[in-house]
Amino acid sequence: MNENVRILVLVADDNAGIRDTTAAILRAVGYTVTEASDGQAALEEIDKKRFDVVLLDVQMPRQDGIAVVETMIDDAPPPVIMMVSAYDFDTDLRHHLNQRVFKYLKKPVPPKELIEAVGQAARL
Amino acid sequence: MRNNTGSVRPLSVVVTIIVAGLVIVSFMFLRHGVAAQEQSLLQSDTSQLALVLNEGISAIGAPLNTLGQVMAATQDSPSLFRAQTGFLSVSPGSSIAVANSVAGRYTVVLAAGPDFVVGQALPPPLATAVASGGGSLSGTKVLHIGDKTFLGLVVHTNSSPPGPVVIGLTRITPSIPSKSQAPPYQQLYVSLYASATADPAQLISGNLGLRPLPNPVGNSVITVGSSRWLVLASAKSPLVGTASRLTPWVVGAAGLVIALLVGLTSEILARRRRYAEGVATERTEELIAAQASLVNRERLSAVGEMATVIGHELRNPLGAAINLLFLARTRLSGHDDAELDGYLDRLERETNRAASLCEDLTSYMREREAVLIPVELKSIVDEVLESTPPPTGIEVDLGFLGVYLQADRAQLVQMLTNLITNAYQAMPDGGTLRVSGSERDGYFEISVEDSGEGIDPEVIDRLLEPFFTTRAVGTGLGLAIVKRFADAHNGTVSIENGESGGARMTIGLPYSKSGVTT
Numbered sequence: 196m197n198e199n200v201r202i203l204v205l206v207a208d209d210n211a212g213i214r215d216t217t218a219a220i221l222r223a224v225g226y227t228v229t230e231a232s233d234g235q236a237a238l239e240e241i242d243k244k245r246f247d248v249v250l251l252d253v254q255m256p257r258q259d260g261i262a263v264v265e266t267m268i269d270d271a272p273p274p275v276i277m278m279v280s281a282y283d284f285d286t287d288l289r290h291h292l293n294q295r296v297f298k299y300l301k302k303p304v305p306p307k308e309l310i311e312a313v314g315q316a317a318r319l
Numbered sequence: 320m321r322n323n324t325g326s327v328r329p330l331s332v333v334v335t336i337i338v339a340g341l342v343i344v345s346f347m348f349l350r351h352g353v354a355a356q357e358q359s360l361l362q363s364d365t366s367q368l369a370l371v372l373n374e375g376i377s378a379i380g381a382p383l384n385t386l387g388q389v390m391a392a393t394q395d396s397p398s399l400f401r402a403q404t405g406f407l408s409v410s411p412g413s414s415i416a417v418a419n420s421v422a423g424r425y426t427v428v429l430a431a432g433p434d435f436v437v438g439q440a441l442p443p444p445l446a447t448a449v450a451s452g453g454g455s456l457s458g459t460k461v462l463h464i465g466d467k468t469f470l471g472l473v474v475h476t477n478s479s480p481p482g483p484v485v486i487g488l489t490r491i492t493p494s495i496p497s498k499s500q501a502p503p504y505q506q507l508y509v510s511l512y513a514s515a516t517a518d519p520a521q522l523i524s525g526n527l528g529l530r531p532l533p534n535p536v537g538n539s540v541i542t543v544g545s546s547r548w549l550v551l552a553s554a555k556s557p558l559v560g561t562a563s564r565l566t567p568w569v570v571g572a573a574g575l576v577i578a579l580l581v582g583l584t585s586e587i588l589a590r591r592r593r594y595a596e597g598v599a600t601e602r603t604e605e606l607i608a609a610q611a612s613l614v615n616r617e618r619l620s621a622v623g624e625m626a627t628v629i630g631h632e633l634r635n636p637l638g639a640a641i642n643l644l645f646l647a648r649t650r651l652s653g654h655d656d657a658e659l660d661g662y663l664d665r666l667e668r669e670t671n672r673a674a675s676l677c678e679d680l681t682s683y684m685r686e687r688e689a690v691l692i693p694v695e696l697k698s699i700v701d702e703v704l705e706s707t708p709p710p711t712g713i714e715v716d717l718g719f720l721g722v723y724l725q726a727d728r729a730q731l732v733q734m735l736t737n738l739i740t741n742a743y744q745a746m747p748d749g750g751t752l753r754v755s756g757s758e759r760d761g762y763f764e765i766s767v768e769d770s771g772e773g774i775d776p777e778v779i780d781r782l783l784e785p786f787f788t789t790r791a792v793g794t795g796l797g798l799a800i801v802k803r804f805a806d807a808h809n810g811t812v813s814i815e816n817g818e819s820g821g822a823r824m825t826i827g828l829p830y831s832k833s834g835v836t837t
Contacts, residue, residue, distance in 0.1 A: 210635040216642030223649055281634045281681075303638030303674050306645035 199225030202317045203244055206230050207237035208252040220306050221313060234258025241267055246274040248316045253280035264295050275316040279304060328589045335582030342574025349567035353559055358535050360558035364507060365537030369550045373541045380456040383474045387485040390417050391476035395428050395483060404431040412490040419483045425449055434488055449473050449484050457544035461513050461521050468493065470513060470523055496528040508532050512549040515540055623684040630681040637674045644670060679796035682733060683785060689727035689807040696720045700754055703735045713746055718755025724763055724828055730804040737797040738767040738824050744790065745771030745822055763830035768823040773816040782814055
């Protein structure tokens with residue numbers, strides 16, 4: 196757990212219920228979690244801190260998850276990005292984001308799968 | 320389909336019967352008219368014939384009368400008798416005699432011709448005829464004397480009674496048809512009777528012999544002295560002429576043809592009208608059906624859209640609920656309340672079930688064309704088995720899957736996930752999952768077979784219907800999604816029980832070796 200405290204995770208989702216509970220689960224396993232309610236807020240947080248893992252909902256107001264990925268592409272060193280969506284990730288999107296996205300998760304993400312995925316990302 | 324055969328319309332039958340009835344009445348009326356005309360002409364001819372016959376008989380009777388008067392005046396002078404009978408030019412079949420009555424018996428005193436001998440007594444039938452005759456001239460009945468048949472004309476002279484009688488006797492053969500072709504025998508069949516009625520025994524002559532005359536028959540009575548003779552006649556060919564005789568038949572035949580044509584026309588018009596009505600009805604039904612289909616599609620589309628939105632929107636609260644449940648379990652870890660654990664287990668199951676229903680519903684309802692790209696089947700199957708690993712006790716047996724298919728990757732993953740999950744659920748006590756492929760008739764068939772108890776054959780046909788399920792858990796959409804996605808690939812889905820007794824579900828996707836480019 197102590198190791199996890201040093202891992203900074205950003206959870207960006209416009210749905211407060213999902214965002215809060217996801218953050219709570221990750222905090223419960225020790226991560227230091229920041230929340231963002233839309234793409235613009237996520238980018239502002241990314242400007243302020245160097246995150247290890249970023250969980251991005253695809254559909255968000257202001258800037259969506261894809262735009263966030265495209266904007267932060269020049270950041271160095273880049274955080275490990277995971278995309279979350281209620282819809283299927285179609286082949287074109289996967290291809291487009293192939294270089295930057297570590298994992299695609301489909302909503303609702305089972306908590307165990309979430310913890311495991313973030314754990315994998317944090318170890319990269 | 321419209322049926323334009325079938326039975327004849329009652330109206331056509333009625334029309335035909337009415338017209339045919341009118342034709343038959345006209346036919347009868349015409350025929351009666353022609354027959355009446357024929358009878359009238361025949362009667363006229365018969366009357367004329369009677370006149371001719373009467374004149375003929377009078378021509379024979381007049382010299383006999385003269386002879387009677389001469390014999391009475393000359394006390395039966397033989398020389399005058401010979402002179403007179405020679406003058407009469409007695410024909411070979413005729414004989415003439417003068418007879419006197421002595422003591423009530425007539426004895427021949429003068430004779431000419433083969434049938435009288437001077438001094439002979441008149442034979443009984445002739446004697447009876449002579450005795451019953453009266454007046455200056457009378458005809459006898461037909462007389463049978465010996466083996467011969469005669470007809471006689473008798474003249475009673477007016478000298479002191481019973482004065483001498485002059486008898487003209489002619490042999491006749493009534494049973495032999497007369498061969499005379501002289502008018503009127505050319506056109507008529509004639510029978511002449513020595514009586515006022517058509518008594519065959521009294522037939523004098525006829526060109527049909529004793530045979531009866533064909534109908535119609537005209538009749539007339541001629542008077543020979545005090546006797547009345549009957550003349551009957553019928554026409555050899557119709558007197559009204561062929562055209563008149565055929566008129567009723569021509570009218571009848573033409574009328575019946577017209578009746579049939581009228582009936583047929585009525586029938587054709589009725590059928591055409593019914594056909595037109597049928598077409599109109601059919602088109603109307605098609606329009607109504609099309610409209611209903613459109614309304615139904617719009618309704619389904621609206622329902623589908625709503626289902627998709629609800630399914631999507633429910634994911635977030637369900638996701639939050641799943642997360643909260645996880646947090647609650649974490650917080651409660653280490654307690655020893657078994658009942659609470661049971662509640663939480665149940666809450667987790669029900670929440671997961673709601674989540675999978677949302678997932679299935681959005682998958683099923685989403686209208687998306689299959690985006691076909693070359694995919695390697697084996698790697699897809701491996702990916703599915705990795706994301707949905709077999710539960711404990713289930714072995715996986717993979718057959719030939721080394722092909723590239725043109726398929727929508729996400730849809731193929733979803734189809735295989737659903738089929739494999741189904742197979743796991745069919746083997747709660749463990750077993751073998753077999754996934755294999757083979758090419759057949761332009762399709763590549765991927766079979767997923769379990770070693771469970773198999774499917775009740777009665778429900779096999781319904782398994783692909785949405786919301787149909789035989790399990791206590793499950794949304795009933797898994798196989799419906801497989802069917803929908805297979806359809807999007809122009810593929811097939813079949814369900815059967817395999818040789819091992821378990822269920823075998825097969826997806827067939829269009830396939831050609833040359834058509835897949837990697």
